[in-house]
Amino acid sequence: MKTFLLRFVPLAVAAALLFAPGEVRAQADAEAIVVYNGQHASLTEEWVKGFTRDTGIKVTIRKGSDMETANQIVQEGAASPADVFLTENSPAMALVDSAGLFASIDAATRDLVPEEYRPGNGHWIGVAARSTVFAYDKRKLSADKLPKSMLDLAEPSWKGRWAASPSGADFQAIVAALVALKGEQAAADWLKAMKTNSKAYRGNGVAMKAVNGGEVEGALIYHYYYFGDQAKTGENSNNIALHYFRNGDPGAFVSISGAGVLASSKKKAQAQAFVKWVAGKGGQDVLRTGDSYEYAVGKGAESNPKLEPLAKLQAPRVVPDKLNNKKITDMMTAAGLL
């Protein structure tokens, strides 16, 4: 037995050394376009499945979060292996765009999306949207006790009663909107109050679960976590109701998920085709019928009927490419939230 093992082990090892790297790399197909993905992995996987089915073009997904992948692309510069960049929120798109790394989106693709959901320079487009909400414990809070504005959450009376996920790109986008709407000083003050007032969780879903479990009374998150959980078992959201701030409040901010094609891409045609597919009927239908519960933004595209209609949210007007990202993480680092 021992001699057998002694002889077998080097053989197996040599074989593994020879074949393993190729085997592992085979998963990352050389033909495929590479999508750097800050979006929810499950949504992007749905999109990719549909796109590959319709076009035969293969896609490799690199998972990450918005700002991580955006900063990564900036560092990689012209050598970036990415062909397409998909995000959950606009600030990450703005960061890559300000580094001049996007190619222009084909005009025909741009026309698929209304002007308010894309930057003026046409370097990227919105492909989905999500609304800020205050998800609250309906056993503890009645309608009259809800905050009128997101800014109210900075008041001492809210100390220890609400949650958020400050390390996530979603929340950082909300802060970016706050800066754009109320100015830097007001935002810095609000963040400072938030550090004392709020409980930090990692991930919007986790924050929602904490509200549901009675750990806090409410959480500042995006809307679709609630609908997604309700569609499954509801075990993380059955005690929860959503409060929309409306009235152009910073807390009514609707964040745009973007898609862009990298200027350094060597497969631009396929990359453009992917963005077109996602913004077009195929991709927008996935938003309506799938389990992502994000808003569809394509012209004439409808969102899932369970959602509060986008037009009724009275979202503040925020120019998507003006959301400054680097400043946000610096401000949050300064406030001790990161």
Added chain:
Amino acid sequence: MAFLQRRTSSIAAPATGAAIVVSIAALVPLGFILWITFQTGWGTASALLFRPRVGQLLVNTTLLEALAVPLSVLLGVALAWLTERTSLPGARLWSWLAVAPLAIPAFVHSYAWMTVAPGWSGLPAAVSISVLAYFPFLYLPVAAQLRRLDPAVEEAAAALGLDPWRVFFRVVLPQLRFAICSGALLIGLHLLAEYGLYVTVRFDTFTTAIMDQFQSAFNGPAANMIALVLAIYCLGLLVLEQVLRGNARYARVGGGAARMPTPRQLGWYALPCLLLPLAITFLALGVPLLTLIRWLMIGGAGIWHAEVATAFMQTVLLAVVGGLLATITAMPMAWLSVRAPGRLAYILESCHYYVGSLPGVVVALALVTLAVHAFLPLYQTIATLLLAYLLLFLPRALVGLRSSVAQTPIELEEAAMTLGRSPWRAVLATTVRLAAPGAAASMALVGLGIATELTATLMLAPSGVETLATGFWSSTSELDYARAAPYAALMILLSLPLIFLLQAQSKRMAGR
């Protein structure tokens, strides 16, 4: 004989060369962080270093270390004493069960506890789950040491009038000092490197903060500055262990071998004593395994997608190749430290060990930045990921190899040379072959470490490469606990050999 020495030194020179190369590679992460600090400039660096948030992380991390390590010592020593030195019923079974929690990755422990007690969070949860997940690292060396203590010393103390408690504290415990120190150090370093566990229980440490910064800003200066603090903290632990360990002599003098100790008869006390291993087994094995089974049943067949199989294959491949590479890389140092020890060998060996004590985030952060700025062809390749594994698990490879090399007599190499083999062939034909079992153990230890590695894999894996650990993590991050369950089950299955290996190693340490 001079001819033989000359010939041996013809191997020593290239071996030293190879060991120097490895040592330099091992110093890259640390050197890199220092360089980034320098680049960042003192103004920015100090603003990022001396801020309340870093202070809070320092307090958190220190509290965690100061509570979890002593608790693990208490638990590990108590269990080891019960299973090794008393008439506890089923002692052998309990000793296996005390090591078994190591087969469950710490972030699977926390996943289970979040299912059982969703609101449990912060320091208490972090400390308790850390102790349950890591105490076997202390149990193992202490049990091995207890097994080989010479009972004559204790008997002499008892004959001189000390009661059993005093004998334990004044005679037994001091002799366990080395074992406790090395186990405690191992746990301390694991606590610094752990990420998944503390994210799940919402407890911020240096490692989670670095990952937060990385996910918000990739490899920005803030992440690197926290990494610097963490690297210094690691060094602090290493020095502290050296100081606490002391250099007293604990070896027996005199001829012959030590007798087997007679187990202390517990009598009726056996019943309350049984409660401890029972409770620990329930908490450290029962809770994770039962939760996992529950999620597997809820998920049914639907959660076993093709991705799980792919992740399993890729994990196994990475583990095998990584284990092999680390063992080969550790070979020159293992040979040198046994055959040509000296000041240089000692320094080189310290380098090999130091890099392994650095948390995965720190090493990965350095490699990401280095690859993206200086070695672009290596960027996002399997090679870089394997390099990270290699650096992180170098000590594991060295430990197994070194002891097997030490057990092969140098006379065999000399005999082979006098029979006409060249020095290289002589070493290959004797020492390398005889050290093969040790090398196999090294490979397994490294491979098992790779199979459950999370942070470096998250940061360095090429696009589209998913391991069991990253697959598990992305499912739990989306709160899809059922989908995460198959990944966890496979990780545990892959880690089972670890228990056998570690038990065997500890038996060998005890010479039984």
